[in-house]
Structures are given as structure tokens and as C-alpha cells.
Amino acid sequence: MEEGELIKSAKSGDNRAFAMLFQLNYSFLVKYLMKVTMNPDTAEELAQETMARCMEKIHLYQGKSKFSSWLISIATNLYIDQQRKKKREKNWQQQEEIYRKLKWQIKSRNEEWTDALSALGKLADDVRIPIILKHYYGYSYDEIGEMMKLSSGTIKSRVHNGILGVRKELRLNG
Amino acid sequence: MDKQKEGMENDYIDESLLTIIKEIEGGLESVEQHAPVYTPNFEWFENMVAEKKKQLRKKLIFDVSIFSIVALLVLSTVLFTLYNIPTIFFALQGLAVIFLIGYFSLRLIKQVKET
Numbered sequence: 001m002e003e004g005e006l007i008k009s010a011k012s013g014d015n016r017a018f019a020m021l022f023q024l025n026y027s028f029l030v031k032y033l034m035k036v037t038m039n040p041d042t043a044e045e046l047a048q049e050t051m052a053r054c055m056e057k058i059h060l061y062q063g064k065s066k067f068s069s070w071l072i073s074i075a076t077n078l079y080i081d082q083q084r085k086k087k088r089e090k091n092w093q094q095q096e097e098i099y100r101k102l103k104w105q106i107k108s109r110n111e112e113w114t115d116a117l118s119a120l121g122k123l124a125d126d127v128r129i130p131i132i133l134k135h136y137y138g139y140s141y142d143e144i145g146e147m148m149k150l151s152s153g154t155i156k157s158r159v160h161n162g163i164l165g166v167r168k169e170l171r172l173n174g
Numbered sequence: 175m176d177k178q179k180e181g182m183e184n185d186y187i188d189e190s191l192l193t194i195i196k197e198i199e200g201g202l203e204s205v206e207q208h209a210p211v212y213t214p215n216f217e218w219f220e221n222m223v224a225e226k227k228k229q230l231r232k233k234l235i236f237d238v239s240i241f242s243i244v245a246l247l248v249l250s251t252v253l254f255t256l257y258n259i260p261t262i263f264f265a266l267q268g269l270a271v272i273f274l275i276g277y278f279s280l281r282l283i284k285q286v287k288e289t
Contacts, residue, residue: 015227019219026219030211035202040209052226102209111208116194117201135195136202167194 003067011058018058022051025068032072035132036079038099038121046082050075065143072137073147076129080148083125119169127162130155 003024009017029050033043053074061070099121103113120128130148133139134155141152141159148155255263 015220015223018223019216022223023213023216023219026213027211031206031209034209034211035205048222051222055223055226056230102205105210106204106208109208109210111204114197114201114204116197117205120198120201131198132202135199136206163191163194163198166198167190170194170197 004063007058007061007063007067011061018055021067022054025071028068029071029075032132032137033075033079034102035136036076036125036129038102040101040105046075046079049078053078069139069143069147072133076133076147077149080126080129115170116166119166122169123162123165127158127165130159131162131166134159 003021006017006021006024010021026047030043030047033046033050034040037043037046050071054071057074061067065073099118103117106113120131123131126148130144133144133147134141139147141155144155145152252263252266255266
């Protein structure tokens with residue numbers, strides 16, 4: 001069954017269609033959340049919450065964007081809300097703790113954990129997310145603005161300042 | 175058109191930033207390729223969907239019950255004040271209007287500050 005048909009069946013309450021949609025998109029969603037949260041455990045928890053939220057809101061999905069884009073839009077907002085509630089301090093030490101497990105997982109596969117990733121991990125979430133969406137997933141500023149409920153100008157300036165932040169961090173370490 | 179737009183969007187990028195962007199992309203690609211993600215089997219997804227549906231149904235019943243009880247309480251209070259103590263009724267109407275104006279103004283100010 002194609003994705004369009006699955007979405008139609010899911011909207012009419014078919015549990016199997018939901019399950020198939022989620023299974024198809026699970027890996028994409030978790031990998032996106034790993035990049036955004038830099039924490040594998042948080043990524044998996046958020047992926048489950050995203051699927052639950054998707055079931056509640058499936059009637060709102062109009063098919064204007066790809067289903068996977070709609071999922072990461074839900075996931076992004078869930079993560080931002082979660083972080084806002086936690087109001088955690090964003091000092092460097094604590095950020096280091098956050099990406100330690102992911103760093104270990106990458107290194108245990110004999111792959112390099114780059115300084116750019118560490119620098120990206122030290123940025124505030126609302127700056128890191130638009131950078132990932134723009135420069136890894138290739139969304140436009142308008143699309144990211146729609147996802148994060150911000151103006152495209154704000155997104156553009158966050159991406160720009162974020163990249164400057166990464167450059168500064170790399171120069172400090174280099 | 176898209177290329178033109180893309181060009182405008184990237185007009186701030188200079189060479190050194192392009193290098194940084196390439197490094198970021200490389201790092202993220204490494205996470206994409208090498209971070210382990212285990213997709214559970216189909217039964218797990220089916221169970222998860224069924225469980226969530228149960229929870230949603232429970233939540234709906236709870237929300238509708240609470241809404242009905244509160245609506246009945248409000249309605250009976252409004253009717254009671256309207257027929258027995260009209261001064262209180264009109265005072266409450268005025269207070270409700272003031273509260274709503276205050277609430278939406280504060281929300282607007284907060285939104286403007288956040289953006």
C-alpha cells in the first residue's frame with residue numbers, strides 16, 4: 001500500500017495503517033531527533049510521543065507537505081515545548097553531558113566525532129534545530145518558519161548566528 | 175525561481191562559513207550513517223497504536239464529563255444570578271470582559287517579545 005493510501009486509511013481509524021506508517025517513518029524520525037537532541041534516549045522517547053501526537057492530530061494533516069516533514073514538525077515542537085518546561089541551564093558542561101552517549105556510540109563504530117558536532121551540540125536548541133533543518137535536510141527558511149511557528153527572518157538570523165557560533169567555537173578549540 | 179530564491183537565501187554566506195557548513199553537514203551525515211537505530215517489529219507498532227487509542231478514548235470520556243459538569247455548574251450559576259440577583263449577574267459579565275481583554279493583551283505582548 002502506498003503512503004497516501006495508508007494516510008487515508010489511518011484517518012478513517014485503521015490501526016494497521018497507523019502502525020505501517022509509523023514503522024516506515026520510525027528510523028527517519030529517530031535519526032532526525034538524534035541530530036536535534038544529540039541524545040539517543042531522548043530521541044527514542046520523543047519519537048514515541050510524536051507518534052502518539054500524530055494519532056491525535058492526523059485529521060489536521062492535509063498532505064501539503066510530505067508525511068515525514070509533518071512528523072518532524074510535530075517532533076520539533078514537542079522537543080521545544082519539553083525544553084521550555086525544563087528550563088534547564090545551558091552551560092557548556094551540561095551540554096557536554098547531553099551528547100556524551102551519542103558521541104560514544106559513534107566512536108564505538110570507529111567513526112570520528114567531529115569538533116563541528118561538538119560545537120553544534122553546544123548551541124541552544126532553538127538555534128541548532130533550524131541549522132539542521134536548513135543545512136542537512138534542505139528545507140527553506142519559509143518551511144522551517146512554518147514548522148517552528150516563527151518568521152522566516154527570525155529563522156534566517158538564527159541560522160546565520162548559529163553558524164557564526166560554531167565557527168567561533170571551532171576557532172577557540174583549533 | 176527556486177534557485178533564485180535559494181541564491182537570495184544564501185547571499186550572506188562567505189567562504190569561511192561555507193567550510194563550517196560543510197563540516198556541520200559532514201558531522202550530521204556521520205550521525206545519520208552510524209548512530210544505531212533499531213526499528214521495532216510490526217506487532218510493537220500495532221500494540222502501541224492500540225494502547226494509544228485506548229488512552230485517547232479514556233481521555234475523551236474524561237474531558238467530556240468534566241466539560242459537562244463545569245458547563246452545568248456555570249449555567250445554573252448564571253441562571254440563578256440572572257433571576258435572583260441581577261446586579262451580581264451584570265457585575266460578573268463586566269469582570270469576564272475585563273479578564274478576557276487582559277488575558278489576550280498579555281498573550282499578544284508575550285508573543286511579540288518571543289519573536
